[in-house]
Every structure is written in structure tokens, then in C-alpha cells.
Amino acid sequence: MSSEVPSDNDEVGATLWLPRKASMPAHVVCPKMADHTAASTIAIARHELQESWQGGQVTLRLVSEGSDNDGYHIKYKVADHSAVVSARRPLGLLYGTYALLRWQETKEGNDRDTTWTSAPALQRRMLNHWDNPDGSVERGYAGKSIWKWEQITKNGMTDSLRQRLTIYARANASVGINAMVVNNVNASPKMVTRPYLEKLKVIADLLRPYGIQVWLSINFGSPLALHETKTADPLDAAVQRWWQRKAREIYKLIPDFGGFLVKANSEGQPGPGDYHRSHADGANMLADALKPYGSTVIWRSFVYGANHKGEDRVMQAVSEFKPMDGLFHDNVILQSKNGPLDFQPREPYAPIFDNMTKTPQMAELQITQEYTGQSLHLVYLAPMWKEFFSYVDPVARGLKGIAGVANTGDDTNWCGHPFSQSNWYAFGRLAWDPSLTSEQIAHEWLLQTFGRGDSVTVAALEDMMLSSREACVDYMMPLGLHHIFAFDHHYGPQPDGYKAEYPLEWCPVYYHKADKQGLGFDRTVATGSGATAQYREPYRSLYENVKTCPEQYLLWFHHVAWDYRLANGRTLWQSLCDHYDAGVRRVAAYRVLWQSPAVRNYVDKVQWQQVDKLLATQLDNARQWQHTCLDYFNGFRSY
Amino acid sequence: MSSEVPSDNDEVGATLWLPRKASMPAHVVCPKMADHTAASTIAIARHELQESWQGGQVTLRLVSEGSDNDGYHIKYKVADHSAVVSARRPLGLLYGTYALLRWQETKEGNDRDTTWTSAPALQRRMLNHWDNPDGSVERGYAGKSIWKWEQITKNGMTDSLRQRLTIYARANASVGINAMVVNNVNASPKMVTRPYLEKLKVIADLLRPYGIQVWLSINFGSPLALHETKTADPLDAAVQRWWQRKAREIYKLIPDFGGFLVKANSEGQPGPGDYHRSHADGANMLADALKPYGSTVIWRSFVYGANHKGEDRVMQAVSEFKPMDGLFHDNVILQSKNGPLDFQPREPYAPIFDNMTKTPQMAELQITQEYTGQSLHLVYLAPMWKEFFSYVDPVARGLKGIAGVANTGDDTNWCGHPFSQSNWYAFGRLAWDPSLTSEQIAHEWLLQTFGRGDSVTVAALEDMMLSSREACVDYMMPLGLHHIFAFDHHYGPQPDGYKAEYPLEWCPVYYHKADKQGLGFDRTVATGSGATAQYREPYRSLYENVKTCPEQYLLWFHHVAWDYRLANGRTLWQSLCDHYDAGVRRVAAYRVLWQSPAVRNYVDKVQWQQVDKLLATQLDNARQWQHTCLDYFNGFRSY
Known part of the structure; x- marks a missing residue:
């Protein structure tokens, strides 16, 4: 304070x-x-x-x-x-x-x-860092990687790094986070070489007393890429031996090493599919190598475009993995994003959680705000995660843990936006106790971050935080629109996005399917891709029928005529306009609220200035989303 | 500005x-x-x-x-x-x-x-004043009546009154209001006596060039009460002649007089039922008296407790009037409140609009904030009326007009709360064009009232106005709770309200039906009062099933167990707490927002101070609702 x-x-x-x-x-x-x-x-x-x-x-x-x-x-x-x-x-x-x-x-x-x-509701409460050994961070918006590999030798790390990582360790322990994958799922083979393992040991030694286990993302092709085998085929005996040796090497250095996280045959990463082997073959080979140490392979289900080309992208994880249910060894966990696409501001839950009954699963949430304004927008994500939990109760479903893609970097304040810290905090608190409310967590975070303050001011800021995710949905993807983000950086809008050289399922036009008649992706069984069939009842039926489909998912599941009337009597087009308006208006309210004397007195002066500037940017951006998208979609209506 | x-x-x-x-x-x-x-x-x-x-x-x-x-x-x-x-x-x-x-x-x-x-979508755009000849205003929260009867003679009115009523006439004309019932539906017989009719003529002359027709609420028992007949039986020839003479007298004074508005056999008012005649008998008798002048009787359907004692109060209007559909003469219009109960902050629509296919109808909205914080709470009502229109489209249903119970008084600013003016404004605009959005109207009103200002500030205030009705619902009647207002004045909470000497259907306990098991009024056909059967499909089925009933009406239609889980996984009790919290939090945000320099610079200084004080009161009240209701309901849970 x-x-x-x-x-x-x-x-x-x-x-x-x-x-x-x-x-x-x-x-x-x-x-x-x-x-x-x-x-x-x-x-x-x-x-x-x-x-x-x-x-x-x-x-x-x-x-x-x-x-x-x-x-x-x-x-x-x-x-x-x-x-x-x-x-x-x-x-x-x-x-x-x-x-x-x-x-x-x-x-x-x-x-x-x-x-x-x-007591913690979930066993694994894990951060996934998408940090590369060169110091860059994929989808990182708060500076460079917090791991300064060059400041670590096998004998220790610099004082400044130790100081910084000690805060990191305390922060994680304070919210119960107990596992941490240090590197990007698009993993460099370098990470399993001796020099990096020795540095990792130094990190592990620092984190251990805080109860934080270190894990590695591994590149499935590592032995081949490092020229130590002639193939990476999981059924090849030399490959198997290589991984067994590697596991032994790691455990000798780090006896409580957590295990491997693997992104395989996805977005260009190598995997067992390169050798016509299945994901189960690949995962089991690694699991067997880790078995002697009682540890685990976490295998990501975020896979599309390989074996199911042409199929609706949101269906491919189930298509790929459901036939393998029961084939994974018992120390494999399948990790899936909360939604079936890719961390949009709002997605229906990923139906893979309904479809794999014999395979242990974890959920992957994204703390870093790839599609939610990055570190420039104030978007408090707890309500999004709670929404997911309302469909997939982590405890009732027996999830083996929850992973969150970290939002940390070497910015002084760790997360870029002062309020982005609240998402790291909220992730940890929810992984410990998914029944906490978004409001309780916002309240805790505000009081610990800025002090007790006046209760009215705190309540007003809670109101801002709690409504911010819906505001973001309103100005970025109302009514279930999705993936109309600009290519590559995923920050601003690019509804007209189409590049012949890119996979079609990276292109916004593939997702909104605007035409003269209407807007939205028909995923019904009756006339569309059939993705609704992957859901359990009652969702399957609710989503299939345009009349019962929740409006927040309308354009996710249906191609809807421009003049279709929603429950409130407004047409689709009018409702789109209403939502963009509402999002912009709400951010305008944050901007004005933030300048109130009560808020200025409550928040640290430097942070106040940072947020004040950021809210101006967020408001500009919200208007840009509104104008870009409405101008573009309007072109189809007025053919 | x-x-x-x-x-x-x-x-x-x-x-x-x-x-x-x-x-x-x-x-x-x-x-x-x-x-x-x-x-x-x-x-x-x-x-x-x-x-x-x-x-x-x-x-x-x-x-x-x-x-x-x-x-x-x-x-x-x-x-x-x-x-x-x-x-x-x-x-x-x-x-x-x-x-x-x-x-x-x-x-x-x-x-x-x-x-x-x-061009106006509806023919009659009418204010209903609930003003009494003694200058009091039933449900008026902005001072005394604007009609200063004592300042009017048959020859004219005082300059000060003329000045004031000219503003009134301009304001109404500026939004297209074209009809006005000067007096309370609980009508004094005095109002049809010569002295008052002569004064009314003076008012009519002033309003006429502004396109505003005057109407009267009449007391059905007038001829009897005035000792000019021996009965008020509508089938009595002397009574019929009395009303015919009265109509002639009025039209001689006011050739464009609008007609009569009648509340009969409701809450103690006399009516045809006193003589075992039907509402149709009563309405038709008056309609016949007005027929020669081409004018109309508006008969209110807000009737309960007489012929259907013991029946669920929200069902009685349909029970009473449906059998008379087709029996009314063609210059009778049935006027019904938007909801089936009594102007709660949120009600499902009144099913009488589904049930009378041969009888011309009008809707009655309440501009004065009887149940929405009166003139002390900032509650912008347009979203509530738009919600009603989404069920009962005034144009598609061929409504003959819309009436609004006025919120005017002799307070300098007419409406008490500076923002209550926006409800009068919005009523007129929506009666002219029900397809206008709440946002458009708020925008117009702000710019005309306070000036153009900075667009961010205006958007922030729009956000406040537009969210204020939901905030009020959250802190007064979450999840479909209803009529738990304090007796008589209907301002604060009184969930434990029960008075043996009052009709049961005036008592809060009748409506919330809290017990050890749960909360809410079972109106299903299967196990409750059966009120859902009065609705057209798909609403009938949606409301009947607790799983498909919109949560905003949950406790209106269902008695729900305390530990029943809502769609978001929270129990009923937790969800109640969440809603009260959300309402309080939102009002706290208004309070802080209002003190922002941008708002202070935009709004007139005196009005700024008024609203600032009022928001403090609103916040206190919201907390009082929260604590009173949660403390009370918690008592049932912890039996």
C-alpha cells in the first residue's frame, strides 16, 4: 500500500x-x-x-x-x-x-x-514454462526467460539470479504450486544434454526446499538430433536404451526429477508418427524409461493436421486419442487444453475429457495471455478457468493435476501487466482448491498486492477484475466467434486472414466462415462437421440445436443467418454490434474508474501509472477490434 | 454541460x-x-x-x-x-x-x-400519473403532484404552474408521449365532478398543441359515491345514463378527451363484481358511454384476491380474464403490467399477453421506481423493458399502446434522482420505437442532459447505466426471488415479512417459501401451482423443468434445495451469496467511478453532488439487502 x-x-x-x-x-x-x-x-x-x-x-x-x-x-x-x-x-x-x-x-x-x-485437491499443480534455452519465451510478454542459463554453472548460480529465483520459488510455494517444467514444449534437444542437465540440477536444488519439482519438456527426436542414434523410432532398441540411459543420468543428478512433458507430432515437432508408430507407442517407450524412478510422462493431446487432415480441427484430439484409450502405460498422463482449439478467450470445454475413461488426464490452462491481450490488457482469467471447471470438475473427474502455461519473464514485475500477476496467483490457488471463487481470489490478491485499503475501493477493483474476461470476450470474440486473431502473434484482429502457404486451420476465414448468408462454423451432426457428437449429454443435444445452444457458443457450433433473431429479439448482426459495444464500454469504465482518487490513493504510484497507460492501450485496442471486425463482416451482409 | x-x-x-x-x-x-x-x-x-x-x-x-x-x-x-x-x-x-x-x-x-x-410504432404512448387530488402521489418519490389543482381555475392557471407544465409538455412531446392519465388508478370520485373537469379542461388546453391527450382514471363507484345514483351496478339503467351524461359533459369541455382508465375490483376498489357482474359488463357499460365520441376504456387486468382466492396470485389475471376473451366491446383495451405480479426488478413476462387473442391489449410499465430503490437508487430501466419486449414484441403482438406509471413530482428536477429522468426519457423513446436499444437511449439522454463530453467518460457512464438494473436485481432479488420487500413502502428488504391481518399474498414469506429444504415458489404443473401452464411454448416447457428454467427465474418457478447445483457448479446457497456480492460490488464500482475527475468535469456540479450522495446511500442499501436476506435465509439452512 x-x-x-x-x-x-x-x-x-x-x-x-x-x-x-x-x-x-x-x-x-x-x-x-x-x-x-x-x-x-x-x-x-x-x-x-x-x-x-x-x-x-x-x-x-x-x-x-x-x-x-x-x-x-x-x-x-x-x-x-x-x-x-x-x-x-x-x-x-x-x-x-x-x-x-x-x-x-x-x-x-x-x-x-x-x-x-x-489440503490440496490435486496432486500436480504445475507451471509449464515455454522458455527456450536462448532466453526467448514463446508466447512470453514479460521480457526474456527467467532462467539465465548463462548465469548458471554446475557449481551454482549468480547471486542476482539466486535472489530472483528465490522470489519465484516463494511465490509458487505461497500458492501451492509444486511442479515446474522449465522449458518450452517445442523443445530443444539441447535441454537433455549434460551441460543443461547440470544447470538444471542447480535450479532443482534451489527449488527443492520450496516443494517444487523440476520437469523437462523433451524433444521426441532428441537422440537422433544429437546424432547419438540413427533413428528416434520408439520401437528401436537403441533408441529405447538411449532414453533409459538418459533417465538414469538425470536421476543421478536430480533424484526427485518430475518427469517428461512431450509435444509430439504436433505443429512440426517430431514424434512416433514419423515412424508410423502411435502416440501410445511413443509415450509408453518414454514411460518405461522413467518407470524405475516412479515418475511420469505427460503427453500432450494438442495434435492436429497429421492423421486427420481435413477433419474439423477441434475434433482431431478425440479422433486421434480415443482409439488409444487403455493402451497407455500407467505412468502416462494425457494433458489437454481446456478447450478443443487453442486457448481462445472463450471455448466450450474440450470433449476429450468426456472421451477417455481409462487414461489418466491433466488439464492445461494458459496463464500467459496469448489470445487475451498479452501483457497489455487487464484480463483476470480466474472466471474463465472456473467456467471450464463447471464442465470438467477436476476433483470429480479425478484429474491427475493442472498445468498452467506460465506468464513470467525477466520484467521487474515478472508478468508485464501489474494485474497479470493475479493470473499466476489465481492459477496456483485454483490448482490447490478448485472450489475457491474468482472473487475470493481477486480479493486475496488485491489485499496482498496493494494492501487492505478502503473496502469500497477494493470492491470496485474486484468488480473490474471479475468483469474483465467477459469484456475481453465481448470485444474479441462475441457469441462464439473464434480464432480471428492476427497471424502468428495473435494479438490484434485479422478476420480476413488467409494465407495459401499456411495450413487452412491456422486461418481466421476457416473459423468464422462468413458469407452472404451468415456467420459461424457449423459443427452440428445434422449439417456440419459433427463435433457436437463428441460431447456428453446434455451438452451434445444442447449444442446441436441452434435454439438451445448457449449464445456464448452460438457461432462456435452454428452457421447463423445475419438476420437470425437471438433470444432478446435482436438479429445476429445487431447482437454482434451490441457485444462489441459492451466490451468497449466496459473498458472505458475501467479507464475512468482507474483515475478515481480512491484508486490513486490505494495503488502504488508507479503501478498506478503503468496500469493507467495500459488501460488507454486496451481501450484503443478494443475499439480496433470492434471496427476491424464489424467493417469486415459488414462487407458480407451488404453483398 | x-x-x-x-x-x-x-x-x-x-x-x-x-x-x-x-x-x-x-x-x-x-x-x-x-x-x-x-x-x-x-x-x-x-x-x-x-x-x-x-x-x-x-x-x-x-x-x-x-x-x-x-x-x-x-x-x-x-x-x-x-x-x-x-x-x-x-x-x-x-x-x-x-x-x-x-x-x-x-x-x-x-x-x-x-x-x-x-413514425411511431405504437398508437398510444401514455403516462399514467398516480396523483391524487390532495397533491399526494402514490408511489411518487419526487415530491408532491405536479398538478397544482389549487392553482387552477376554470379560467386558467398561475404563471408558475403554466411555466412548469409547459416544460412537462415539451419534455413529453420531445420523446413522443401523446397521452396522459392525470390521476391515480385508485381514483377519487371527485375527479369527475364539475370543478375538477373544468380544471382538467385548462390542463388539456395547455397540453393540446403538444399533441398530448388527457385521460382520467375513474372510480367505478363514482355515481354512487357522489350520491347521484343508488347503485353503481353497470347493468342498472340509471347508472348507465349517469355515465352517458358524464361523458357528454366531459366532451363538451374537452372535445379530444382520451377516455377512462379503470382499476376495478382490485385492492379494495369498487367494480362490477360488487354487483355480481363481470369485468366485461363493467368495461362495456363505460365503453358504450364513450362510444359516441370515438374513445376508449382502458381496463386494468391487475386483479387478484376476489374471485380466485387461494389461487397463486400470478395466475389470477389469466384465470379471471381469459374466459371473457371476446366479450369486450371493441373500444375496450385491457391493460396489463409487464409481469404477472407487481413491477418487481425482474419478472417473467405476464402470460396474459399469450392468453387473450380477441381482446386489444396494452402493456403497463412502471417508470417510478417503486421496487427498484425509488428515487434513491440509480437504476436505468430500459434494459428491463427491452427484456419484456423480447417476450412480448409490442408491434408483432399488435399492442394498442404502452402506458408508463410516471415518476414525476414537484421536485426541481422532476424525478428526484437525476438519473431517474433517464427512465422517463427512455419510456417515451421506447414507446415511439421499441426497437431502439437501451444503449442508444442512454447515449442520447447523457449527451442531451450533460452535454457531449469526452467519449470515454460518456461510455463509462453508459456502462454504469446499462448494468444498473442487473446490479439491482443482484442485490434485491437474485435468481428469481421476489416480493421480499418491506411492507407498504416497498423500499428495503423484509424477507421475514408476515402479518396475519394482511392478505397472505402481500407477505414476503408467501413468495420465497424458505424452509429447511430450500427456497423458492414451486409454480410447476407437476408439483406446484401450475402457473407455467399459462405460458406459450417453448417457455411453458422451459420454465416447468428446473434444469432448463433460466436461472434468472429459478426461484420464481421452483422450490430449490439449498445444495442444488447450478450450471456453474455452485450450490443454490453459494449462488445467492455470489449474486448479492456481485450487486454490492457493482454499486461500489459506480461509487468510485463517479468520483473520477472525468465524471466530475462532465456532470453539472450540483447534480454531481446529488448523485455522489445517492450512490453512497445505494451502496449502504445494497449491503443491507445482502446482510438482511442472507442472515434470514441462512437461518433455514442451519436448522
């Missing part, structure tokens, strides 16, 4: 939502541990409390009862402001420590004796 | 959205008319243009072609900024004049030669 903690301008936003320093060191009682990692974890917890706890004594206590995972129990006594955090594991104590400090920053009203228990 | 027109603080808001004075008088060419009314109408048009038109010459032209009603045609030439307004009737020229001035205040971008035509 600007009034309490004058910020050093060079470092604004650098410490994220982490707890503020207290004026006096707190008294902390904690167990002594022989094990090095356990001792380190507990030392971190103690240190966090000493620095930031403003109450009486805190006791960290390892217990033998309680949940058999990384959960914690907290007991706070108002009489002496003391607290007891108990857990079965040291990491549970660390999670409980952060929970206690979060509670301190966000609790409401008069204190009273309070106890609560929490 | 504050920067251009320094306002006289005593009169802020008094001239409503009427056109500003131009710096130079405009040159107006217009036809000379022999007829007194026509000449007056054209003189008004000329005067408005002379005062406020900022372009070149304006020609008002009567033509013989064109639409056969009060429409107009406008042709603007950018070369000399001249305009021609043509119409078949003088009143069309006046409407065209206001349209031209509205266009001047609101047009966008570079001018070009422009022509357009407009």
Missing part, C-alpha cells in the same frame, strides 16, 4: 503478492530435522514468519495424524495472538505458514479463535 | 433533457395554419428551433404523402446546414423538430447530407 510502504521505484512489483515485512521479528518454535531438505523447508517457513508475522508465538509442529499429503492445520488463539501450524510433512508446514500470513493480510472483522484445515 | 452552461443552482435539472439555447436565433420557415391547435403546434416547433437550432434555415413543410400518422421526414443539407422537416400533420412537424434538435445534440463525426424518416 503506497501510504504504508514507500516503494523503491526500480523494484515495483518485484515481490509480487508476497508478505510484507513486519516491524518486529516474530518468535517461531519449530522442529529440528536431520534431513537436509526437510530442515531447509522448515527454515524457510520460520524465516517467512519471523519476517512477516505480526502476532505472538508461532509453533510449527509435525504430527502423525491428519491428511496424507501436503495439507496443514492452523489454530489461532486470539488471547495471545499465537498460532500453531501442524502438518504431517515439512512442506505442509511451509504451505500452512503462507496460509497463516495470507490470513493475516486478508482476514476481516474482529479476530476470534480460529482453526482451519486445508 | 457544466463547462458551457453555468447552471443556476436553484433550477438544476429542471429543464430535463430539453435542447439548450443556441447563441443566435435560427431562421425558420413554416406554414400558416387557420386551425388554432395546428397553428399553436407549429408555433411551438418554430419557437424550439429559433431558440436552439444552430444550423442554417429550417423549413417545416406539411405534405400529403408519407405515413398516415404522426411521423416525419427530415432532410439535412451540409452545404448550408439547412434542414427540411416534412410531415402530414402539424404534430409530425413538432416531433420532427425535436428529432432534429436531438440529432444536433447527439450526432457523431463529420456531417454529411442526411435524410431520415420516423
Whole structure:
């Protein structure tokens, strides 16, 4: 809060939502541990409390009862402001420590004796970094990669990097993130070479006490690309041996290494299909190499254009993988994006979650805002993820975890847009507890980031955050329009996008299918691609019928006449105009709201200025979306 | 706009959205008319243009072609900024004049030669004043009645009243309102006595050139109450003769008198039922008395508790009137509220519009904010009325008109809350053209009321207006809760409301039906009152099934278990909490937005202060609704 903690301008936003320093060191009682990692974890917890706890004594206590995972129990006594955090594991104590400090920053009203228990709903709460060894970040909008490989040797890393990565580790641990794929799914074979593995070990050593496991994205063709085998065929014995050796090498360096994430035969990546082998063949070969270490292959289902050319792109994952259900070894997890296309601002859920009953699955969410204004638009994504959970309940479906494509970079504030930090925060909180509401998380984040402030101001900013995703949908892809983004960078609109040299399914015209009659992609069984058939009931029937299809998915599933009347009596064309208008109007409201004295007083001055400028850009962009798309579509109507 | 027109603080808001004075008088060419009314109408048009038109010459032209009603045609030439307004009737020229001035205040971008035509979609565009002769106003929240009966004699009215009523007449004409019932539907018999009729003639003379017809609400028992007959039985010959004489007397004074509006056998009002006659008997008797003058009886269907005691109140209008469909004489119009209950912030449409195929109908909307925060809450009602139109299209259904219960009073600014003026404005605009959007109307109103201003600021205020009705629903009656307002005044919450001495259907507990199991009024055919059966398909089936019932009507049609999960996976109880939260949060955002410098600079200073205070009250009230209702309902859950 600007009034309490004058910020050093060079470092604004650098410490994220982490707890503020207290004026006096707190008294902390904690167990002594022989094990090095356990001792380190507990030392971190103690240190966090000493620095930031403003109450009486805190006791960290390892217990033998309680949940058999990384959960914690907290007991706070108002009489002496003391607290007891108990857990079965040291990491549970660390999670409980952060929970206690979060509670301190966000609790409401008069204190009273309070106890609560929490345990993670999902086993794997994972960031996927799309960082390349050259320091670039695919779909990264906050500077270069946070991994400064050149600042790491097998013996350690520079102090400045260690300092920075320590904040990273604390931030992740504070929200319960426990796994991290360091590199891009479009993976360089370099990443599995000795020099990088030795650097990875140094990172792993730093992250370990925070409970964060390191993983690697691997290039399926690595042994071939590194000229160590003559093929990458998964059924080739030399290839299998190569991966077995590689696994052994990795585990020797990093005994708790997480496993491999694989993008194969997708968008130009090598894979088992290059040798007429199936995804199952490929995944199982790698899984077998990892099996001795009890670890896992995560195989991405984001695959299209290879074996199902010409088929509606959103159907291809199910077409490809459903026949393999049951063929994967038990340490393979299939990872799928929340929607069947590609991280649009709104998609119906990916029906692969309905179609694979024997294969363990994970969901992949995108924290980095590839299609949602990147680091220039204020778009709080928790409502989007909650919407997905309403169709695919991660707990009820037994998902093995949730991955989020990271939005971090070497910008001072990590994420570019000050509010983009909230998406990283929200991802972690939801992976721990998918039943939290978007509002609760926004509230927590605001109070920890900017301070308690006046409750009306905080509520107003919550309102802004909570409505921002729908505003983005309104000005980018109303009524289920999708993938009309500019080529390659996916930032602005390009509804007329068509390039003969590109796959058709990269081209906006393929998706909106505007013509004289109307707009939208007919995916019905009756007259279209038949994608609705991949959904479970009641969605299959609801989506198939234009009258019952939720309007937010209308143009996703139907080609609709320009003068078709929606439920409110407005034509399709009028409704498009209405939605673009609504999106622009809402961003205008943010812009004016942001300049209110109450907001200026609440938010750190530097961050206030950053956001003020960014909202101006967002408003310009929203208008550009409106004009570009309406001008373009209007051309079809007035043939 | 504050920067251009320094306002006289005593009169802020008094001239409503009427056109500003131009710096130079405009040159107006217009036809000379022999007829007194026509000449007056054209003189008004000329005067408005002379005062406020900022372009070149304006020609008002009567033509013989064109639409056969009060429409107009406008042709603007950018070369000399001249305009021609043509119409078949003088009143069309006046409407065209206001349209031209509205266009001047609101047009966008570079001018070009422009022509357009407009004609009213509905014949009767009517205000219903609920004003009593003693100066009180039922459900009035802006001071006393605008009719100062004591300032009117048969020879005229005071200058101050004339001044004030002239603004009233201009404001109505500027949005096309052409009919006006001066008095409360709970009508005093006094209103049809000679002294009041003579005063009414004076009002009618003032309003006539503005195209506004006067009407009266009549007390069905008038002849009896005035001791001029021994009964009010509509089949009694003496009663019939009395009304015939009364009609003759009125038409002699006011040859273009509109007709009678009648509330009979409803909430204690006398009616034909007192003599075991039907509504048709009563309406037809009055209709016959008016027939010689070509005029009309408007009979209200808002009737319950008499012949259908014990039946679900929302069903009684159809039960009562459907059997009479076809029995009414052809100059009777049935007038029904938009919803089947009583002007709640959200109601499903009134199914009487589906059930009477032979009887001409009108819709009654409530401009005065009886159940929407009165004159203390900013709630822009156009979206509510548009929602009703999406079920009952006034044009397609052939409605004979739309009535709006007026929100005017003798407060300087007419409506109490500065933004309540926008509801009067929007009512008139929608009655003229129901296809206008809520956004267009908000935009017009803002620009005419506060000036052009900065487009971002205007968009932000539009966003506030457009979202305000949903915010009100969120904090007053989420998910279809209804009629849990405090007794009598209907301002705040009273969910525990029960009074043995009141009819049960006035009591909140009758409507929410909270119990240990859940919440809501079961109106299904399967297990409840069966009200869903009064709806046409597909609504009948949609509403009957809890799974397909739109969530906004959930508790209107269903008794739902506390732990029932809504589409987003949240339980009923959680969703209630979410909606109350969302409503409060949105009002908090208005409060902060309003204090932004851009808004302060845009809005007149006095009005800014008024709204600023009112938003503080609205926020307090929203929180009170939240806490009162959630505390109360929570008691049932935790039995």
C-alpha cells in the first residue's frame, strides 16, 4: 500500500503478492530435522514468519495424524495472538505458514479463535514454462526467460539470479504450486544434454526446499538430433536404451526429477508418427524409461493436421486419442487444453475429457495471455478457468493435476501487466482448491498486492477484475466467434486472414466462415462437421440445436443467418454490434474508474501509472477490434 | 454541460433533457395554419428551433404523402446546414423538430447530407400519473403532484404552474408521449365532478398543441359515491345514463378527451363484481358511454384476491380474464403490467399477453421506481423493458399502446434522482420505437442532459447505466426471488415479512417459501401451482423443468434445495451469496467511478453532488439487502 510502504521505484512489483515485512521479528518454535531438505523447508517457513508475522508465538509442529499429503492445520488463539501450524510433512508446514500470513493480510472483522484445515485437491499443480534455452519465451510478454542459463554453472548460480529465483520459488510455494517444467514444449534437444542437465540440477536444488519439482519438456527426436542414434523410432532398441540411459543420468543428478512433458507430432515437432508408430507407442517407450524412478510422462493431446487432415480441427484430439484409450502405460498422463482449439478467450470445454475413461488426464490452462491481450490488457482469467471447471470438475473427474502455461519473464514485475500477476496467483490457488471463487481470489490478491485499503475501493477493483474476461470476450470474440486473431502473434484482429502457404486451420476465414448468408462454423451432426457428437449429454443435444445452444457458443457450433433473431429479439448482426459495444464500454469504465482518487490513493504510484497507460492501450485496442471486425463482416451482409 | 452552461443552482435539472439555447436565433420557415391547435403546434416547433437550432434555415413543410400518422421526414443539407422537416400533420412537424434538435445534440463525426424518416410504432404512448387530488402521489418519490389543482381555475392557471407544465409538455412531446392519465388508478370520485373537469379542461388546453391527450382514471363507484345514483351496478339503467351524461359533459369541455382508465375490483376498489357482474359488463357499460365520441376504456387486468382466492396470485389475471376473451366491446383495451405480479426488478413476462387473442391489449410499465430503490437508487430501466419486449414484441403482438406509471413530482428536477429522468426519457423513446436499444437511449439522454463530453467518460457512464438494473436485481432479488420487500413502502428488504391481518399474498414469506429444504415458489404443473401452464411454448416447457428454467427465474418457478447445483457448479446457497456480492460490488464500482475527475468535469456540479450522495446511500442499501436476506435465509439452512 503506497501510504504504508514507500516503494523503491526500480523494484515495483518485484515481490509480487508476497508478505510484507513486519516491524518486529516474530518468535517461531519449530522442529529440528536431520534431513537436509526437510530442515531447509522448515527454515524457510520460520524465516517467512519471523519476517512477516505480526502476532505472538508461532509453533510449527509435525504430527502423525491428519491428511496424507501436503495439507496443514492452523489454530489461532486470539488471547495471545499465537498460532500453531501442524502438518504431517515439512512442506505442509511451509504451505500452512503462507496460509497463516495470507490470513493475516486478508482476514476481516474482529479476530476470534480460529482453526482451519486445508489440503490440496490435486496432486500436480504445475507451471509449464515455454522458455527456450536462448532466453526467448514463446508466447512470453514479460521480457526474456527467467532462467539465465548463462548465469548458471554446475557449481551454482549468480547471486542476482539466486535472489530472483528465490522470489519465484516463494511465490509458487505461497500458492501451492509444486511442479515446474522449465522449458518450452517445442523443445530443444539441447535441454537433455549434460551441460543443461547440470544447470538444471542447480535450479532443482534451489527449488527443492520450496516443494517444487523440476520437469523437462523433451524433444521426441532428441537422440537422433544429437546424432547419438540413427533413428528416434520408439520401437528401436537403441533408441529405447538411449532414453533409459538418459533417465538414469538425470536421476543421478536430480533424484526427485518430475518427469517428461512431450509435444509430439504436433505443429512440426517430431514424434512416433514419423515412424508410423502411435502416440501410445511413443509415450509408453518414454514411460518405461522413467518407470524405475516412479515418475511420469505427460503427453500432450494438442495434435492436429497429421492423421486427420481435413477433419474439423477441434475434433482431431478425440479422433486421434480415443482409439488409444487403455493402451497407455500407467505412468502416462494425457494433458489437454481446456478447450478443443487453442486457448481462445472463450471455448466450450474440450470433449476429450468426456472421451477417455481409462487414461489418466491433466488439464492445461494458459496463464500467459496469448489470445487475451498479452501483457497489455487487464484480463483476470480466474472466471474463465472456473467456467471450464463447471464442465470438467477436476476433483470429480479425478484429474491427475493442472498445468498452467506460465506468464513470467525477466520484467521487474515478472508478468508485464501489474494485474497479470493475479493470473499466476489465481492459477496456483485454483490448482490447490478448485472450489475457491474468482472473487475470493481477486480479493486475496488485491489485499496482498496493494494492501487492505478502503473496502469500497477494493470492491470496485474486484468488480473490474471479475468483469474483465467477459469484456475481453465481448470485444474479441462475441457469441462464439473464434480464432480471428492476427497471424502468428495473435494479438490484434485479422478476420480476413488467409494465407495459401499456411495450413487452412491456422486461418481466421476457416473459423468464422462468413458469407452472404451468415456467420459461424457449423459443427452440428445434422449439417456440419459433427463435433457436437463428441460431447456428453446434455451438452451434445444442447449444442446441436441452434435454439438451445448457449449464445456464448452460438457461432462456435452454428452457421447463423445475419438476420437470425437471438433470444432478446435482436438479429445476429445487431447482437454482434451490441457485444462489441459492451466490451468497449466496459473498458472505458475501467479507464475512468482507474483515475478515481480512491484508486490513486490505494495503488502504488508507479503501478498506478503503468496500469493507467495500459488501460488507454486496451481501450484503443478494443475499439480496433470492434471496427476491424464489424467493417469486415459488414462487407458480407451488404453483398 | 457544466463547462458551457453555468447552471443556476436553484433550477438544476429542471429543464430535463430539453435542447439548450443556441447563441443566435435560427431562421425558420413554416406554414400558416387557420386551425388554432395546428397553428399553436407549429408555433411551438418554430419557437424550439429559433431558440436552439444552430444550423442554417429550417423549413417545416406539411405534405400529403408519407405515413398516415404522426411521423416525419427530415432532410439535412451540409452545404448550408439547412434542414427540411416534412410531415402530414402539424404534430409530425413538432416531433420532427425535436428529432432534429436531438440529432444536433447527439450526432457523431463529420456531417454529411442526411435524410431520415420516423413514425411511431405504437398508437398510444401514455403516462399514467398516480396523483391524487390532495397533491399526494402514490408511489411518487419526487415530491408532491405536479398538478397544482389549487392553482387552477376554470379560467386558467398561475404563471408558475403554466411555466412548469409547459416544460412537462415539451419534455413529453420531445420523446413522443401523446397521452396522459392525470390521476391515480385508485381514483377519487371527485375527479369527475364539475370543478375538477373544468380544471382538467385548462390542463388539456395547455397540453393540446403538444399533441398530448388527457385521460382520467375513474372510480367505478363514482355515481354512487357522489350520491347521484343508488347503485353503481353497470347493468342498472340509471347508472348507465349517469355515465352517458358524464361523458357528454366531459366532451363538451374537452372535445379530444382520451377516455377512462379503470382499476376495478382490485385492492379494495369498487367494480362490477360488487354487483355480481363481470369485468366485461363493467368495461362495456363505460365503453358504450364513450362510444359516441370515438374513445376508449382502458381496463386494468391487475386483479387478484376476489374471485380466485387461494389461487397463486400470478395466475389470477389469466384465470379471471381469459374466459371473457371476446366479450369486450371493441373500444375496450385491457391493460396489463409487464409481469404477472407487481413491477418487481425482474419478472417473467405476464402470460396474459399469450392468453387473450380477441381482446386489444396494452402493456403497463412502471417508470417510478417503486421496487427498484425509488428515487434513491440509480437504476436505468430500459434494459428491463427491452427484456419484456423480447417476450412480448409490442408491434408483432399488435399492442394498442404502452402506458408508463410516471415518476414525476414537484421536485426541481422532476424525478428526484437525476438519473431517474433517464427512465422517463427512455419510456417515451421506447414507446415511439421499441426497437431502439437501451444503449442508444442512454447515449442520447447523457449527451442531451450533460452535454457531449469526452467519449470515454460518456461510455463509462453508459456502462454504469446499462448494468444498473442487473446490479439491482443482484442485490434485491437474485435468481428469481421476489416480493421480499418491506411492507407498504416497498423500499428495503423484509424477507421475514408476515402479518396475519394482511392478505397472505402481500407477505414476503408467501413468495420465497424458505424452509429447511430450500427456497423458492414451486409454480410447476407437476408439483406446484401450475402457473407455467399459462405460458406459450417453448417457455411453458422451459420454465416447468428446473434444469432448463433460466436461472434468472429459478426461484420464481421452483422450490430449490439449498445444495442444488447450478450450471456453474455452485450450490443454490453459494449462488445467492455470489449474486448479492456481485450487486454490492457493482454499486461500489459506480461509487468510485463517479468520483473520477472525468465524471466530475462532465456532470453539472450540483447534480454531481446529488448523485455522489445517492450512490453512497445505494451502496449502504445494497449491503443491507445482502446482510438482511442472507442472515434470514441462512437461518433455514442451519436448522
